[in-house]
Amino acid sequence: xxxxxxxxxxxxxxxxxxxxxTREVRIDIAGGGRRTQLYCEALAAGRLPAGAPAxxxxxxxxxxxxxxxxxxxxxxxxxxxxxxxxQAVSGGRWKVAGGQVTLExxxxxxxxxxxxxxxxYRGAAADWRSLVHQFADDIVLQFTGxxxxxxxxxAFIAPAGRNKELWVxxxxxxxxxxxxxxxxxxxxxxxxxxxxxxAFSTYRDGGSPHLYVVPAVGGRLYQVSARPGLNxxxxxxxxxxxxxxxxxxxxxxxxxxxxxxxxxxxxxxxNRAIDTSPCWSPTGRxxxxxSDRSGSPQVYMMDRDGGNVRRLTFDVGYTDSPAWxxxxxxxxxxxxxxxxxxxxxxxxDGTNARLVVSGGSNENPRWSPDGRHLVFASNREGPYALxxxxxxxxxxxxxxxxxxxxxxxxxxxSASRMAVAVPTxxxxxxxxxxx
Amino acid sequence: xxxxxxxGSAMVHVAFLAVIFAVRQGEPLIVPGPDVVQVALIEPGAxxxxxxxxxxxxxxAMKVPDIQPERAEGVKLVPPKKPARPAAPAREEAAPxxxxxxxxYARVGSAGLSGGLAxxxxxxxxxxxxxxxxNKVAQNWAPPAGLESGRPVRAVVYFRVGxxxxxxxxxxxxxxxxxxxxxxxxxxxxxxxxxxxxxxGFPGSDLGIHFGFEYARP
Numbered sequence: 221x222x223x224x225x226x227x228x229x230x231x232x233x234x235x236x237x238x239x240x241x242t243r244e245v246r247i248d249i250a251g252g253g254r255r256t257q258l259y260c261e262a263l264a265a266g267r268l269p270a271g272a273p274a275x276x277x278x279x280x281x282x283x284x285x286x287x288x289x290x291x292x293x294x295x296x297x298x299x300x301x302x303x304x305x306x307q308a309v310s311g312g313r314w315k316v317a318g319g320q321v322t323l324e325x326x327x328x329x330x331x332x333x334x335x336x337x338x339x340x341y342r343g344a345a346a347d348w349r350s351l352v353h354q355f356a357d358d359i360v361l362q363f364t365g366x367x368x369x370x371x372x373x374x375a376f377i378a379p380a381g382r383n384k385e386l387w388v389x390x391x392x393x394x395x396x397x398x399x400x401x402x403x404x405x406x407x408x409x410x411x412x413x414x415x416x417x418x419a420f421s422t423y424r425d426g427g428s429p430h431l432y433v434v435p436a437v438g439g440r441l442y443q444v445s446a447r448p449g450l451n452x453x454x455x456x457x458x459x460x461x462x463x464x465x466x467x468x469x470x471x472x473x474x475x476x477x478x479x480x481x482x483x484x485x486x487x488x489x490x491n492r493a494i495d496t497s498p499c500w501s502p503t504g505r506x507x508x509x510x511s512d513r514s515g516s517p518q519v520y521m522m523d524r525d526g527g528n529v530r531r532l533t534f535d536v537g538y539t540d541s542p543a544w545x546x547x548x549x550x551x552x553x554x555x556x557x558x559x560x561x562x563x564x565x566x567x568x569d570g571t572n573a574r575l576v577v578s579g580g581s582n583e584n585p586r587w588s589p590d591g592r593h594l595v596f597a598s599n600r601e602g603p604y605a606l607x608x609x610x611x612x613x614x615x616x617x618x619x620x621x622x623x624x625x626x627x628x629x630x631x632x633x634s635a636s637r638m639a640v641a642v643p644t645x646x647x648x649x650x651x652x653x654x655x
Numbered sequence: 656x657x658x659x660x661x662x663g664s665a666m667v668h669v670a671f672l673a674v675i676f677a678v679r680q681g682e683p684l685i686v687p688g689p690d691v692v693q694v695a696l697i698e699p700g701a702x703x704x705x706x707x708x709x710x711x712x713x714x715x716a717m718k719v720p721d722i723q724p725e726r727a728e729g730v731k732l733v734p735p736k737k738p739a740r741p742a743a744p745a746r747e748e749a750a751p752x753x754x755x756x757x758x759x760y761a762r763v764g765s766a767g768l769s770g771g772l773a774x775x776x777x778x779x780x781x782x783x784x785x786x787x788x789x790n791k792v793a794q795n796w797a798p799p800a801g802l803e804s805g806r807p808v809r810a811v812v813y814f815r816v817g818x819x820x821x822x823x824x825x826x827x828x829x830x831x832x833x834x835x836x837x838x839x840x841x842x843x844x845x846x847x848x849x850x851x852x853x854x855x856g857f858p859g860s861d862l863g864i865h866f867g868f869e870y871a872r873p
Binding site: 254256307308329332334335336337338361362363364365366 | 780781782783786787790791820847849850851852854855856
């Protein structure tokens with residue numbers, strides 16, 4: 221018992237020092253720099269039928285997936301010799317017959333080549349990329365204990381002229397498609413936890429923004445909230461039964477929780493300041509949000525019933541866009557700079573804030589489902605585009621959005637979660653949401 | 656070289672010891688060394704683990720931090736600088752008990768942790784897997800605040816990893832004597848569940864691991 225005050229005192233003494241140095245700190249959250257050297261050998265393919273997906277593109281997709289996982293340092297057998305400290309080799313066979321692709325994936329240790337992983341994937345030839353992504357995710361699982369994110373998708377807002385439409389694509393940029401064609405302005409998409417739906421805010425009805433939901437594979441939109449004033453920044457709860465959002469129907473932006481169809485609004489904040497950008501903790505018991513109740517916008521947290529409000533960030537002048545990590549231990553947020561915003565991560569108790577990305581303006585961070593990466597929008601290389609940080613001090617990587625400008629990303633849940641999750645809500649013909 | 660030289664060397668050794676015991680100086684004696692002194696250099700990691708504690712007589716040289724060849728085999732032209740060296744105590748003996756392959760202690764991360772581990776299975780050959788475990792556990796290890804010990808602190812935690820990577824049977828195998836250090840070590844293992852699945856080529860249903868945590872200020 222006598223030790224406790226000492227520890228607390230040390231923690232208090234240590235914390236300001238850590239914050240004061242945030243600009244110089246090297247981020248080492250996921251143990252960066254400890255990547256496993258993996259040597260990708262080409263998949264062996266016999267004679268393939270005409271028009272069948274070839275093996276080499278599959279090799280490239282696999283190598284790119286493994287590279288972006290931030291778990292491996294990848295070298296490609298088809299473009300060089302293995303580096304001297306290779307620890308594992310991937311490879312296998314690629315067969316196409318009768319419109320079906322079979323991938324027999326293997327990973328072995330090196331140089332002894334004892335088997336580490338061996339798995340067979342089958343699917344329609346048209347879905348060959350997803351077979352490769354699954355193999356990549358299984359390799360990541362084999363080396364980390366947690367599945368990878370190669371099978372995930374990214375939703376984002378693509379500005380085009382004066383309009384902004386909602387798009388979705390695979391993490392590697394393939395399969396990009398627009399989900400809206402409203403010639404209007406769509407904002408802030410949020411995935412349902414089963415990966416089947418996207419909630420977003422849009423000006424398609426004219427006047428003020430309303431909340432809509434669209435199936436992630438495309439289809440008819442349906443309205444969930446068109447209350448007077450703003451209906452913005454939706455966020456599905458982790459169980460998919462509720463949507464937190466910002467409504468100004470009472471004259472001032474406040475955080476509300478609606479049911480997944482937009483009904484039974486429950487008001488969580490009640491003051492004269494602006495409260496917005498709600499974001500759930502992974503347990504669903506707490507909500508982080510932005511409020512200017514102290515004079516400048518800052519990130520706060522509260523319980524899911526609106527109680528126990530506390531401020532998360534103190535030392536940084538103006539903070540916004542909280543994103544709670546899927547493991548629950550970290551919160552990402554942005555802080556204003558003279559030219560835009562820098563991206564920070566801190567502990568869920570507000571301690572140990574660390575600069576993750578600076579340069580240009582870096583906005584709207586969202587976590588990958590495995591908590592290893594952050595996707596965000598940035599103008600660091602010109603027009604707004606999407607970037608991924610692996611939180612290990614390496615420079616962010618630009619995502620391929622097919623040359624489109626892109627903002628306001630949202631990362632889908634992991635594929636395994638999607639597979640087991642049961643949709644908790646479905647489009648309704650008679651939209652609720654009217655008070 | 657010649658027997659004479661060896662004998663001379665031995666005599667000087669003895670003389671040195673005598674001087675040390677007589678004078679009991681705290682400071683190390685510095686003898687200008689020629690180029691060829693240190694023979695039979697043994698890597699600290701290569702020293703046999705579980706070396707018995709040194710005899711109690713050599714307290715005089717407590718300050719000497721160096722490792723040293725214990726047997727003067729090979730050439731010695733000049734008396735070694737630090738005659739009473741066997742006193743350098745307590746670094747090697749707490750290696751994780753092992754019947755199978757092991758990974759020696761190595762610095763992991765920036766928090767002052769060195770991790771070493773050994774496995775129960777004699778036939779476990781996947782070194783990459785041991786490195787993954789060492790790195791993952793190290794990531795989840797938070798140095799207890801206030802731990803400012805001058806000498807390294809070490810605890811060993813035992814646990815089992817199932818085929819799918821699940822961790823079970825976690826227990827403290829040998830404590831450091833500092834309760835919150837032991838708890839931080841146990842917590843690092845608990846937080847690392849699940850670990851990577853066992854490699855396909857390992858036939859066992861699970862793998863027992865002795866993980867040594869050693870802290871020295873970074």
